[in-house]
Amino acid sequence: MHRSCLGSGPSRLAALLITSFAAALTGARALWRGSQPSTGARIYFANHSSHGDFVLLWSSLPPDLRARTHPVAGADYWNKGCLRRFIINDVFKGVLINRRPGSGPxxxxxxxxxxxxxxxxLILFPEGTRNQSDTLLPFRGGLYxxxxxxxxxxxxPVWIDNLKRVMPKGRTLPLPLLVTLTFGEPVQLGHDETKEHFLERAREALLTLSKEDK
Structure with missing residues (x-):
């Protein structure tokens, strides 16, 4: 793991600044439908349109849960440069996944x-890549x-509404728009459920939340 070149001291201040800026810019609000914040192990899985997705999801959790919730991210992107490594390792305590050829799932x-x-x-994005379309991509097998x-x-499941318009791909400065994060009911894997069936159910759970937001 790369060590931060900025040190561990500024991490709390950076977390406060990032979460405060995200909340002020987007007016983000969390809607808990069918589930409430919990101290138990959870996999928050969400739609993915921007690098800001995990920041807002993480920020929307109660402060006592943030330190125990870790975004899953690609090592190839976040290990480029001192600032990125500091943000993902020291501020968000992320889990960096090696996506290079030859690395096994x-x-x-x-x-x-x-x-x-x-x-x-964990915070996980089962589409596997940032999606700029209006259709939720099929889920990859990692969630299963x-x-x-x-x-x-x-x-x-967590549906993040509007962030694609706040921080579209390729844009340096975000646009001030309201963002809503809707947390749905837990999805359970059936004992004999196939991967294909489970992933489609999980995807439908997100799509259902997206329709409730309208």
């Missing part, structure tokens, strides 16, 4: 399972394998 599942086994939570490996962790 079992390694990533093992990384994430270790976090959940400690009772901490993680749910199978960690059956005691709750899977909470």
């Amino acid at each position: 079992s390694d990533a599942i093992a990384q994430m399972s270790h976090i959940l086994s400690r009772g901490d939570s 394998h993680l749910a199978r490996a960690c059956p005691d962790a709750e899977l909470i």
Whole structure:
């Protein structure tokens, strides 16, 4: 793991500044429907349109849960440059996944399972990439394998509305718009459920939340 070149001292201040700026800019509000904040291990899975997605989701959690909730992110992006490494490692305590050719998916599942086994939570984007379209992409298999490996962790769908318009891909400065994060009911993996069926159910859970936001 890369060590931060800015040190550990500024991390709390940086977290406060980032969360305050995100809240002031977007007016983000969290709607809990069917689930409430919990100290147990959870996998928050959400739609993905911007690098700001995990920042707002993390910021929307109660302060006592943020330190135990870790975004899952690509090491190839976040290990580029001192500032990115500081933000993901020191501020958000992220789980960096190696996406280079030759790295097996079992390694990533093992990384994430270790976090959940400690009772901490994860923020995951099962589309696997930032999506600028109006259609939710099919989910990749990681969510299924993680749910199978960690059956005691709750899977909470979270629909992030409007962030694509606040921080569109390629834009340096965000636009001030209202963002809503809707937390839905937990999704459970069936004992004999196939990967395809489970992933489609999880995707439908997000789509349902998106319609409730309208």
